[in-house]
Amino acid sequence: MDWWITSDKNIMNLITRAVELFGNLPMLRMAETTLSFIECDKRAEKIANNLVCMGVRAGDSVAIVAPNSGELLLLLLGLLKGGMIAAPLNCRFPEHLLKKTVEKLRPRLVVTSDQERFTTVNTATLASMLDYPSYDRERDTTLEKSTNPKFGTVDAMQRPVTIIHTSASSGEAKAALHSFANHWYNALGSNENIAFGAGDCWLLSLPLYHIGGYSLLFRSLISGGALALGEPDESLGQSLQNFPLTHLSLVPTQLYRLLADQKSKALLRQLKAVLLGGSAAPKSLIECALREGIPLYLSYGSTEMGSQIATTPAPITSAQQNSGKLLPYRELSVAKDGELLVKGPCLFQGYLQGGIIQPQTDNDGWFHTSDIGTLSAKNEVTILGRKDNMFISGGENIHPEEIERALMMIEGIVDALVVPIPDDEYGQRPVAFIQSIEKEKPVEEAIIKSMQAMVGKLKTPIRYERIKQWVTLPGSQKSDRAWYQKEASAPPRLSLEP
Secondary structure, eight states, X not given: OOTTBOSSTTEEOHHHHHHHHHTTSEEEEOSSOEEEHHHHHHHHHHHHHHHHHTTOOTTOEEEEEOOSOHHXXXXXXXXXXXXXXXXXXXXXXXXXXXXXXXXXXXXXXXXXXXXXXXXXXXXXEHHHHHTGGGSOGGGOTTSOOOOOOOOOOOEETTSXXXXXXXXXXXXXXXXXXXXXXXXXXXXXXXXXXXXXXXXXXXXXXSOTTSHHXXXXXXXXXXXXXXXXXXXXXXXXXXXXXXXXXXXXXXXHHHHHXXXXXXXXXXXXXXOSEEEEOSSOOOHHHHHHHHHTTOOEEEEEEETTTTEEEEEOSXXXXXXOSSOOEEOTTOEEEEOTTSEEEEESTTSOOEEEETTEEEOOBOTTSOEEEXXXXXXXXXXXXXXXXXXXXXXXXTTEEEXXXXXHHHHTTSTTEEEEEEEEEEETTTEEEEEEEEEESBTTBSOHHHHHHHHHHHHOTTTSOSEEEEOSSOOBOTTSSSBOHHHHHHHHHOSSOOOOOO
């Protein structure tokens, strides 16, 4: 038995283990400084003590409204060190939505990056909390006069660690509660597939309130790889130049922008792995990345499973349609209606509703993802679409995502979204919103001809609307499908520009 696992095999000393194994190796690289695992641990313990001085105890939740920064990452480490629950919120949410989310969470403390205040709970700014040692504890009669606690960094595998909200691609964002074990096993399986360790450096290009961003914290602590954080106004291209990066996580929009820049393309080629996820990528984008020699990995994941579920086992060599193989510590099954079901030690504890954890599994322990897809004999996962996006046309089940993928295979179309509209004969028919490189190209006749050849006449959209900029969900980069559904059906059609 490893020394860092206690006599109870379900308990682990994660941060202590990282310090002992990786010590003075870099954990956090920033523009002006680099912090080792030892230095991060010391600051995390200091922050954990400061939180206790503020009345926060192990098991309490702390909501955080702040963009990515070194201070935010250290705060997350401090919460992990103190046994507290981190609830990083999307700082791009409108103010009314943030306040509503905080009210539902009922956290012990809200930490913000500015002077924003929430009237229903205690608040502190990120800067003031990190400077809290200057606070004179002895003069505050509202606090206990006990000495600062020493955190043993013992993490029960099943204790709650984070509350991370889903991306709200369908309806309201849900508060997903993850345990230590959920993050631990997700990171183990991910690291087994894409090696990340001492000497490597992964750019935090995704927000830490997103599961894809937070999961890198555990991957670093487990493997010894460093995380890099650019300045708030720094572009991805600048970060590629400023840090000795080896790994990068991107969504298709980010990759598209980087490939448009010559310096960025050259730097992307030097990386060990570029992990692409978030949404379906156009065939033209993937082909462009392959031509440039980018080590591209495709992935399928979810907030509920702690991030990645399936990922390609090596950089792809063709514009394949599947999302790679099922990773270790994950199980996946396909229901009779094609819905993907998942379970395993990565699966979250449930959604937090009214202060109560509501488990989301069926009687056999499976979580129903609402994703429609297939699982091959080689454990390759292919996503066809969302169950709640499906519509019926002429008696046939139609998945908008299948039509969108076909549209994005046409030269010149960079993004597409398909919604159904009522039809007297067929029940519903597809309408497509497309974004192209050139204003009027490809021409509609060419699009129709290509679509009929790829998906057939029934699935070929009956109307095409060209747009320049997508209407997105609040605080998200995801297109607002419901908005376009309403727009497509509205007579007369309103302006498509947001």
